[in-house]
Amino acid sequence: MDFELSQEQKAMVATVRAVAQDRIKPRAMKFLDGTFPWENLKDLAGIGITGMAVPEEYGGLGLSVLDTALVVEEVAKVCYTTAMALMPQLGVQTRILSQYAPEEMKRRIFDGVVRGEYVLAVCMTEPHAGTDIPNLRTNTEIRGDRAVINGVKTLISKVDEAQLFVVFTRVGKVPGREGIGCVLVDRDTPGMLRTGRYHTMGGEYLFELTFENVEVPLENLVIKEDGLKKLMNAFNTQRCLNPSISLGLAEGAFEEAVKYARDRTAFNRRIGDFQGMRWKLAEMYRDIEVGRSILYRAAASANPYPDPQLAALAKMYCNEMAIRVTSEAIQVHGGYGFTDEFPVSRFYRGARYGTLGGGTTETLKDLVGKKVMADFPADGFLGMGLF
Ligand SMILES: Cc1cc2nc3c(=O)[nH]c(=O)nc-3n(C[C@H](O)[C@H](O)[C@H](O)COP(=O)(O)OP(=O)(O)OC[C@H]3O[C@@H](n4cnc5c(N)ncnc54)[C@H](O)[C@@H]3O)c2cc1C
Known part of the structure; x- marks a missing residue:
C-alpha cells in the first residue's frame, strides 16, 4: 500500500499551488458578484490544467481522475469560483464528449477547452x-x-x-431511464x-x-438511448471532483484559522493556546485528513471511472466535513469571521454547495445503504477491501 503521491504529481501540485497562491488568491473576492474568472482560467490554461482531462489525441494531457482531483483541491484552497469554473473542463462534460461526440466536433471543441477559452x-x-x-x-x-428539442x-x-x-x-418521448439521451446545442441556437x-x-x-x-x-444527438447509465458512469468522476472542492475549501479555511489562532490574543494569551481552541484545531485537522484519505482512494480507483461506492462515500464525507470545518474556522475568527475582511466566510459559502450538487x-446515503442491504455478505467482515 503506497500512500505517497508520485514525483510528477508532487511537481504538478507545486506548480498549481504557485499559480493559485500568487495569482488566483489575490483576485478571489471579486467573484462573489457573479463575475466569471476568465483570467484565472487563462493562467491555469498556461500551465496545462484546462487540458488535463482532454485525451492526448485532441491536444490535452489525458491525465487521471486523481491528478485532476489534486489540482481542483489546490485551486479550491484559494477560490471556490475558480474551482467550480474548472468543472466543465475536468469533469463530466469533457468525459462524455470525448467518448460520444463526433470526431469533427471533438477537434473543434477540445482545442478551445485546452486553451481555457471554451x-x-x-x-x-x-x-x-x-x-x-x-x-x-x-x-x-x-x-x-x-x-x-422542447x-x-x-x-x-x-x-x-x-x-x-x-x-x-428524453428521445422520442420514450419513458423511463432507457429513454434518456444527450444532445449538444451551440449557444445562440434559436429557441434556446x-x-x-x-x-x-x-x-x-x-x-x-x-x-x-x-x-x-x-x-x-450524441446519445440516443440509455443515456442515464452512460451519464452515471461519467458522473462518478464528478463525484470525486466535487469533494475535492470541499477538501480544498476546508484546507483553505483551516490554514486561515491556524494563522488567526496564532495572531489573536485574549486574556494575554494567543487564542490558540487555550485548550478549547487547540481541540477545535485538532478536530478540524483530523477531519480534513480523513477526507483526504477516502477521497484519494476513490479517485485512485478510477479505471477509467471511479468505483461508485467509494466515490459516494468520499463525496458524502468531504461535503459534510467541509461545512463543519469552514464553519469552525469562522468560529475561530470570532465576529471578524462573519465579515468579508477575512476569507473564511467565503470558504463557508462555497462549502455549502457540496451536499447539493452532483448527487445530494x-x-x-440511499445508494450506499441499498448496496449494504443487498450485497454485504452474511458472514462478511470489513477491512479487506470493498464488498
Ligand atoms: C451551485 C449549483 C450549481 C448547479 N449547476 C448545475 C448545472 O450546471 N447543471 C444542472 O443540471 N444542475 C445544476 N445544479 C442543480 C443540482 O444538480 C440540483 O440542485 C440537484 O441535483 C438537486 O436537485 P433539486 O435542487 O431539484 O432538489 P430535489 O431533488 O428537489 O431535492 C430536495 C431535497 O429532497 C431530497 N431528496 C430528493 N429525493 C430524495 C430521496 N429519494 N430520498 C431522500 N431525500 C431525497 C434531496 O436530497 C434534497 O435534500 C446546480 C446546483 C447548484 C446549487
Whole structure:
C-alpha cells in the first residue's frame, strides 16, 4: 500500500499551488458578484490544467481522475469560483464528449477547452426533477436529419459563458431511464431562451433555460438511448471532483484559522493556546485528513471511472466535513469571521454547495445503504477491501 503521491504529481501540485497562491488568491473576492474568472482560467490554461482531462489525441494531457482531483483541491484552497469554473473542463462534460461526440466536433471543441477559452455547460436539472432525474421531461424528436428539442432546464451553471450545452433529454418521448439521451446545442441556437436567473450564496449565477423547438443537426444527438447509465458512469468522476472542492475549501479555511489562532490574543494569551481552541484545531485537522484519505482512494480507483461506492462515500464525507470545518474556522475568527475582511466566510459559502450538487447527500446515503442491504455478505467482515 503506497500512500505517497508520485514525483510528477508532487511537481504538478507545486506548480498549481504557485499559480493559485500568487495569482488566483489575490483576485478571489471579486467573484462573489457573479463575475466569471476568465483570467484565472487563462493562467491555469498556461500551465496545462484546462487540458488535463482532454485525451492526448485532441491536444490535452489525458491525465487521471486523481491528478485532476489534486489540482481542483489546490485551486479550491484559494477560490471556490475558480474551482467550480474548472468543472466543465475536468469533469463530466469533457468525459462524455470525448467518448460520444463526433470526431469533427471533438477537434473543434477540445482545442478551445485546452486553451481555457471554451466552456461547456451541462443541463440535467429540471424544475420538477433534480434528484429525480429519471423522470426528466425535456424531449427531443428526430425529424429527418434534424433533432428538435422542447423542455425546461433549471439551476444551470455557466450559461453566460458556455459555447456548448450538453443537454440530457428524453428521445422520442420514450419513458423511463432507457429513454434518456444527450444532445449538444451551440449557444445562440434559436429557441434556446434564458427564462430565469438566480444569484447563489457561492457567488455564481444559475439559470433557467427554456427550449422551444430548438433545432440541431441529428449528429448532435450524441446519445440516443440509455443515456442515464452512460451519464452515471461519467458522473462518478464528478463525484470525486466535487469533494475535492470541499477538501480544498476546508484546507483553505483551516490554514486561515491556524494563522488567526496564532495572531489573536485574549486574556494575554494567543487564542490558540487555550485548550478549547487547540481541540477545535485538532478536530478540524483530523477531519480534513480523513477526507483526504477516502477521497484519494476513490479517485485512485478510477479505471477509467471511479468505483461508485467509494466515490459516494468520499463525496458524502468531504461535503459534510467541509461545512463543519469552514464553519469552525469562522468560529475561530470570532465576529471578524462573519465579515468579508477575512476569507473564511467565503470558504463557508462555497462549502455549502457540496451536499447539493452532483448527487445530494441523502441520495448518496440511499445508494450506499441499498448496496449494504443487498450485497454485504452474511458472514462478511470489513477491512479487506470493498464488498
Ligand atoms: C451551485 C449549483 C450549481 C448547479 N449547476 C448545475 C448545472 O450546471 N447543471 C444542472 O443540471 N444542475 C445544476 N445544479 C442543480 C443540482 O444538480 C440540483 O440542485 C440537484 O441535483 C438537486 O436537485 P433539486 O435542487 O431539484 O432538489 P430535489 O431533488 O428537489 O431535492 C430536495 C431535497 O429532497 C431530497 N431528496 C430528493 N429525493 C430524495 C430521496 N429519494 N430520498 C431522500 N431525500 C431525497 C434531496 O436530497 C434534497 O435534500 C446546480 C446546483 C447548484 C446549487
